[in-house]
Amino acid sequence: MNGLFRQSNEGSEQMGEFQAGFALQLLGSFRLEDCDGQRVEISSKRGQALLAMLASAGSGERTRTWLQDRLWGSRGTEQAQASLRRELSNLRKAICSNGDLLLSDYNRVWLDLTKVRIDLRELDSAPVGEFLEGLDIAGEEGFEDWLREERRRIADRQNAAVAPVPAAPTSTMPLAEFAQRPALAVLPFTWQPTSSEREVMAQGLSEDLTNRLAKLRWLPVIARSSSFSASGDARAVGVHLGARYIVEGAIRGEGPRQVLTIALTDTESGQVLWSERIAKPLDDEGWAPELGDLPAQIAAILGLKIDMREQARAAAKPADSLEVSDLIWRGRWHLNRLTKADSLCARDCFDRALALDPSSSEALIQATWVRLWSLWATRGGDDDVREVRQMAQQAIVADYDDARGHMLAGIAEMWLRQPLRARALLTRAIELNPSLVMAHSQLGCALHLQGEHAQAIERLRFAMRLSPNDHDLFFTLGELAGAHLFCGEAEIALDYAEQALARRAAYWLAHVIKIKALVLLERRAEAAAALADLVAAKTGFREEFIDWMPFLDGGKRTFLKDGLNQAAAWPD
Numbered sequence: 001m002n003g004l005f006r007q008s009n010e011g012s013e014q015m016g017e018f019q020a021g022f023a024l025q026l027l028g029s030f031r032l033e034d035c036d037g038q039r040v041e042i043s044s045k046r047g048q049a050l051l052a053m054l055a056s057a058g059s060g061e062r063t064r065t066w067l068q069d070r071l072w073g074s075r076g077t078e079q080a081q082a083s084l085r086r087e088l089s090n091l092r093k094a095i096c097s098n099g100d101l102l103l104s105d106y107n108r109v110w111l112d113l114t115k116v117r118i119d120l121r122e123l124d125s126a127p128v129g130e131f132l133e134g135l136d137i138a139g140e141e142g143f144e145d146w147l148r149e150e151r152r153r154i155a156d157r158q159n160a161a162v163a164p165v166p167a168a169p170t171s172t173m174p175l176a177e178f179a180q181r182p183a184l185a186v187l188p189f190t191w192q193p194t195s196s197e198r199e200v201m202a203q204g205l206s207e208d209l210t211n212r213l214a215k216l217r218w219l220p221v222i223a224r225s226s227s228f229s230a231s232g233d234a235r236a237v238g239v240h241l242g243a244r245y246i247v248e249g250a251i252r253g254e255g256p257r258q259v260l261t262i263a264l265t266d267t268e269s270g271q272v273l274w275s276e277r278i279a280k281p282l283d284d285e286g287w288a289p290e291l292g293d294l295p296a297q298i299a300a301i302l303g304l305k306i307d308m309r310e311q312a313r314a315a316a317k318p319a320d321s322l323e324v325s326d327l328i329w330r331g332r333w334h335l336n337r338l339t340k341a342d343s344l345c346a347r348d349c350f351d352r353a354l355a356l357d358p359s360s361s362e363a364l365i366q367a368t369w370v371r372l373w374s375l376w377a378t379r380g381g382d383d384d385v386r387e388v389r390q391m392a393q394q395a396i397v398a399d400y401d402d403a404r405g406h407m408l409a410g411i412a413e414m415w416l417r418q419p420l421r422a423r424a425l426l427t428r429a430i431e432l433n434p435s436l437v438m439a440h441s442q443l444g445c446a447l448h449l450q451g452e453h454a455q456a457i458e459r460l461r462f463a464m465r466l467s468p469n470d471h472d473l474f475f476t477l478g479e480l481a482g483a484h485l486f487c488g489e490a491e492i493a494l495d496y497a498e499q500a501l502a503r504r505a506a507y508w509l510a511h512v513i514k515i516k517a518l519v520l521l522e523r524r525a526e527a528a529a530a531l532a533d534l535v536a537a538k539t540g541f542r543e544e545f546i547d548w549m550p551f552l553d554g555g556k557r558t559f560l561k562d563g564l565n566q567a568a569a570w571p572d
Helices: 009-015 045-056 064-071 077-098 141-162 196-214 234-241 294-315 324-335 340-356 361-378 382-398 403-415 419-432 437-449 453-466 473-486 490-503 508-520 524-537 555-569
Strands: 022-025 031-033 061-063 102-104 108-111 116-118 184-186 190-192 245-252 257-266 272-283
Touching: 045 061, 045 064, 045 077, 045 108, 045 141, 061 064, 061 382, 064 077, 064 108, 064 141, 077 102, 184 196, 184 234, 190 196, 196 245, 196 294, 234 245, 234 257, 245 294, 257 294, 272 294, 294 324, 294 453, 324 340, 324 361, 340 361, 361 382, 361 403, 382 403, 403 419, 403 437, 419 437, 437 453, 437 473, 453 473, 473 490, 473 508, 490 508, 508 524, 508 555, 524 555
Parallel strands: 022 116, 184 245, 190 245
Antiparallel strands: 022 031, 061 108, 102 108, 245 257, 257 272
């Protein structure tokens, strides 16, 4: 065989990673060989670039939109779509007679990485040469930007490959893969007084919590095999593992009730960011049934604390030193300030992050979220919502296991009055990450908008139990107020509306629900005063705001507007 990787195939086949087939050379001039070592002719520059773009992606796949923007960005959308379809067809004719290497669906394109050896992925054994030597596509700045960044990244990897091998991690050297990311390690929980059975139960809780935190996706969680073998204080362990955050727990006591003490530490500063003492019952087999939600609740709280810490860290950095992760955290900091100006700043941060790393699923999720927030604030039209829905669908493709992409797509479907799609997506989000508080709240909202108010209340209350101090708690409280209002429970609705407004005074929907509840209770003076509060808190409020609400039963919008009209007719 005259293939490019004849010398290195044997070892990889023993590992079971490579089945057989193609060899792709990207360092130096482009070259593709079939399983017999014969060259496969790819005459199109864009065809060569397309294969290189797929081969350089970690999973071997890119979205169609991503490819179109870089290879046909100078053309209109429809023309770019048609050009990509034609290029894929030509590539399949050249390649697929030798094996099913190139695959695609309606939204993405990918290589079967088990059927191709790629020199780019074996820099220690590949020949030295410039990435895609001599390849250029005139007029496509997106391609040139990508190619320049890819060559820089590859040069860094090649330099690292010939550098001296560093010593094993010690207490003064963090693991490289977490150097730029806020990784977390959960240390094995302890139980005093100890026993072998109790040790197993304590470590079982640690493992459960580790697994749930791993579902957050944006937060790297160090594997149990590493974190359970570490020793020393939190700061030393953090440096050794490369973890910015450490979670420790201890269970103390005997008899039917035990006390769990849990703490989150920032290893860089040594500061304890959060700690809690939780007294819960146990049965003979471990945690009693009423404790079943505890790992999900702890994971939700830990995620919130780390999220807020990283936002503050990025917000304090000089603006000219922000990298992709910094831009994302800084954007989240702006978004959580809930002002129009900050929303624009957040969008700019996320778009810049996406421009720097188009394959970042995190940047795509945050860019989608800020657009959804803006649509709510401006009551955007269906075409705007469909555009954001498409972004959410791209986020799902970028990382199917990230619950937030499914949640964002579900919100968009809810606003387009597609209840079955919305509920399916939001339910899937919760399955992927049971600690995703906003997914529970949005599912409660969907049930409420569909008229299933009792079920909505149950879901919304669960969201509050998961994270009672969540940043977006005002939203959950407002939805609870609305659900109780439509159940005929005006007093309860009024209480929840007041709680929502205490957290966000400009939340116009909570004002509207409060006014209607006071009207139903015939508290006329208070209703008139509440209407004045609404006008003062939300400048420019109009009844048309209520028309945007996607209730399946339009009579509910009339019900709310009648409350405003009655309050306006009463003297204050």
